Amino acid sequence: EAGVAQSPRYKIIEKRQSVAFWCNPISGHATLYWYQQILGQGPKLLIQFQNNGVVDDSQLPKDRFSAERLKGVDSTLKIQPAKLEDSAVYLCASSFGLGAYEQYFGPGTRLTVT
Amino acid sequence: DQQVKQNSPSLSVQEGRISILNCDYTNSMFDYFLWYKKYPAEGPTFLISISSIKDKNEDGRFTVFLNKSAKHLSLHIVPSQPGDSAVYFCAASSNQFYFGTGTSLTVIP
Numbered sequence: 160e161a162g163v164a165q166s167p168r169y170k171i172i173e174k175r176q177s178v179a180f181w182c183n184p185i186s187g188h189a190t191l192y193w194y195q196q197i198l199g200q201g202p203k204l205l206i207q208f209q210n211n212g213v214v215d216d217s218q219l220p221k222d223r224f225s226a227e228r229l230k231g232v233d234s235t236l237k238i239q240p241a242k243l244e245d246s247a248v249y250l251c252a253s254s255f256g257l258g259a260y261e262q263y264f265g266p267g268t269r270l271t272v273t
Numbered sequence: 274d275q276q277v278k279q280n281s282p283s284l285s286v287q288e289g290r291i292s293i294l295n296c297d298y299t300n301s302m303f304d305y306f307l308w309y310k311k312y313p314a315e316g317p318t319f320l321i322s323i324s325s326i327k328d329k330n331e332d333g334r335f336t337v338f339l340n341k342s343a344k345h346l347s348l349h350i351v352p353s354q355p356g357d358s359a360v361y362f363c364a365a366s367s368n369q370f371y372f373g374t375g376t377s378l379t380v381i382p
Contacts, residue, residue, distance in 0.1 A: 264316030
């Protein structure tokens with residue numbers, strides 16, 4: 160079974176530029192999550208989708224971050240414009256459904272904003 | 274507001290001995306708890322979970338204990354192996370998942 164795929168693996172941009180990350184979840188997983196993990200911290204949930212609908216985006220900085228999950232499969236996370244404090248690893252995860260299901264994580268995208 | 278806390282940033286254990294990783298939480302509404310293991314440059318990998326209706330769950334060398342009255346979760350690894358060296362995150366869920374800051378485990382051969 161293929162795991163969660165993410166691209167790119169690494170990205171370096173200057174502040175005020177824009178960037179997009181892509182995630183392909185495990186086939187059949189209805190729930191998709193985007194997390195931000197700053198160095199030395201645990202992953203922090205940014206947004207959670209159930210199929211193509213948003214379940215929770217309370218911690219997404221909506222003035223600069225956006226995410227979509229077209230057709231309930233792949234998802235993209237965009238930052239526009241980026242700030243220095245956005246430097247982090249962005250993790251995508253998927254699970255079979257909402258609630259008591261373990262999440263499967265992709266390898267992450269390491270973003271450096273200079 | 275850190276709802277899930279791992280107060281030990283690092284832990285070193287001799288191979289063959291027991292590793293005990295601890296986690297505390299503040300929200301009594303959490304009903305599902307998980308442990309993840311993370312190697313460098315990889316995403317976290319699910320290890321073991323426990324529902325709030327249980328106080329123990331075992332899977333091979335890994336056992337998770339839940340003490341709801343103390344709002345405390347622990348992961349026991351017996352016996353510890355060098356390949357267990359990684360960062361371990363605990364997570365808790367009600368309708369959203371919250372992660373601790375991680376404990377770096379080193380198993381010394």
